[in-house]
Structures are given as structure tokens and as C-alpha cells.
Amino acid sequence: MHLRIIACLLSVILLSSASLPKTGPIPEKKPESAETKKPAEKKIEKVPAPNKDKTPLPTPEDTEPLPQKPEAEPEPVLTIEPEDGKEYAACLTALKQIGATFREETRIDDGKGCGIDKPLTLETVLPGVALKPEGKMRCETALELARWTKEAVLPAAKAALGNEGPLTAIDQASSYVCRLRNNGTTGKISEHARGNAIDIASFTFKSGKSIEIQPRDEDSTLIGAFQRAVTATGCLYFKTVLDPGSDEAHENHLHFDVLERKNGYRYCR
Numbered sequence: 001m002h003l004r005i006i007a008c009l010l011s012v013i014l015l016s017s018a019s020l021p022k023t024g025p026i027p028e029k030k031p032e033s034a035e036t037k038k039p040a041e042k043k044i045e046k047v048p049a050p051n052k053d054k055t056p057l058p059t060p061e062d063t064e065p066l067p068q069k070p071e072a073e074p075e076p077v078l079t080i081e082p083e084d085g086k087e088y089a090a091c092l093t094a095l096k097q098i099g100a101t102f103r104e105e106t107r108i109d110d111g112k113g114c115g116i117d118k119p120l121t122l123e124t125v126l127p128g129v130a131l132k133p134e135g136k137m138r139c140e141t142a143l144e145l146a147r148w149t150k151e152a153v154l155p156a157a158k159a160a161l162g163n164e165g166p167l168t169a170i171d172q173a174s175s176y177v178c179r180l181r182n183n184g185t186t187g188k189i190s191e192h193a194r195g196n197a198i199d200i201a202s203f204t205f206k207s208g209k210s211i212e213i214q215p216r217d218e219d220s221t222l223i224g225a226f227q228r229a230v231t232a233t234g235c236l237y238f239k240t241v242l243d244p245g246s247d248e249a250h251e252n253h254l255h256f257d258v259l260e261r262k263n264g265y266r267y268c269r
């Protein structure tokens with residue numbers, strides 16, 4: 001009997017010891033936690049999925065590099081800016097009304113960004129005031145030249161040189177020409193190469209008197225006052241004014257151009 005009892009006790013002990021390792025498997029809980037991670041991973045997978053649906057997000061990123069391309073500015077320089085049809089028509093009307101004479105020319109494209117979409121050959125700036133020699137430029141350039149001549153140059157000429165008779169000619173040194181700034185071999189393209197610029201070398205009066213542009217900052221005569229007056233008023237019409245005081249490249253002429261700048265900024269030196 002004792003042996004049976006002992007055997008029973010041993011079997012109970014063995015069974016209980018065997019059951020302990022079964023209940024002990026804590027690692028079984030880990031797989032459970034691993035299962036909870038799996039749905040979490042599925043959720044993560046679902047998150048990128050809607051991102052894929054939001055494909056418009058990548059496209060704005062694609063549009064960002066686009067504005068970066070113009071910053072390099074290789075393309076704008078090499079293309080001829082198209083003239084706005086309505087603005088061009090309005091300009092032609094204003095140019096006729098002010099009394100300028102001109103010929104409309106065919107599109108100029110000399111390559112390397114040189115050219116004018118709708119060029120004009122300006123013959124006379126105002127009635128009785130010739131452009132010598134006649135020159136090719138954009139309508140906007142011609143119109144600003146005409147307005148400046150009428151509203152600023154003629155009054156200044158009458159005040160300073162009235163005894164020489166009326167102004168009969170504006171003598172230009174350069175209108176449209178395909179070249180870089182300051183005739184350089186490197187650098188930016190000149191506004192002359194876009195029809196935006198006109199260089200003025202002198203003013204001729206009916207008497208034959210000619211007033212040449214030269215350094216006159218210290219000129220205390222009426223001629224000095226005349227040149228300084230027309231130079232200063234040039235900035236009311238043109239976006240860029242360079243005179244003999246700006247640098248050696250402009251010792252003998254006034255450079256005017258209508259290059260648009262940000263915020264309406266004007267460069268007049």
C-alpha cells in the first residue's frame with residue numbers, strides 16, 4: 001500500500017512539474033504582442049497608401065524645381081520676348097498720337113537671344129525732331145523716347161538754348177544691335193539686343209548748334225544745366241539711365257532703356 005501511495009505521490013509530482021512548464025511559457029505572450037505589432041504594421045502600411053493617393057503632393061515638389069530653372073536664366077536670355085498684342089496696339093496708337101513717324105518691321109531674330117518680336121524703325125521722335133540716324137527698337141522704347149523729348153527735352157531746350165531755334169534732331173549712337181553689355185565678350189546680353197535701349201550722343205538745333213553729351217557735372221553754363229536736366233528727367237520715363245558720370249563706357253552718350261525691374265526699381269546713375 002505504501003508503495004502505491006508513494007507511486008501516486010510521484011505521479012502527482014511529475015504531473016504538476018510537467019504542468020508548470022506548460023503554464024510558464026511566457027514567450028507565448030510575446031507572439032501575442034508580436035501579433036499586435038502586425039496590425040500596427042498594417043496600419044503603417046495603410047498610412048503610406050493614402051500618401052500615394054495624395055500624389056498631388058509630389059507634383060508641387062515638381063513645380064518647385066521649375067521656378068529654380070528660371071533662376072539660372074539661360075532660357076530667357078536666349079529667347080526673344082513676345083510682345084503683348086494689346087499693349088503693342090496701345091503703344092502704336094500713343095506713338096502716332098504724340099506725332100512720331102515710324103515703320104513697322106518684320107520680326108528680328110539674330111540668335112543668341114538677340115531680336116525683337118515686333119520692331120519699329122523710328123524716323124522722327126516728334127514733329128520736326130528727327131532721330132538721326134533712324135533706329136530700330138521696340139515700340140515701348142520709342143514711345144518713352146518721344147514722351148521724354150516732348151515733356152522734358154523741349155522745355156529744357158527752350159529755356160537753355162532758345163536762341164538756337166527749336167530742337168531739330170536727336171542724334172543716336174546705338175539702337176538695336178546684337179551685342180553683350182558694354183560691348184563685352186562675356187556677361188549679360190545688352191538691352192540694345194532686345195530693342196529696349198537707345199543711346200543718345202547729341203542734340204541738334206535749327207541753328208546748326210549741336211550739344212554733345214560729355215562729362216558736365218562741373219559745367220556751370222546753361223549747356224551744363226541742360227544736359228543735367230535732360231539726364232535727370234530721363235529717369236521719369238526710362239528704367240535705366242547711364243550718363244558720363246556712371247562709368248567710362250558712357251563718357252560720350254546717355255544710355256536709356258526700358259528693362260523692367262522688380263518692384264518698379266529704376267537704375268539711374
Ligand SMILES: [Zn+2]
Pocket residue numbers: 174192197198199254255256
Ligand atoms: Zn546703351
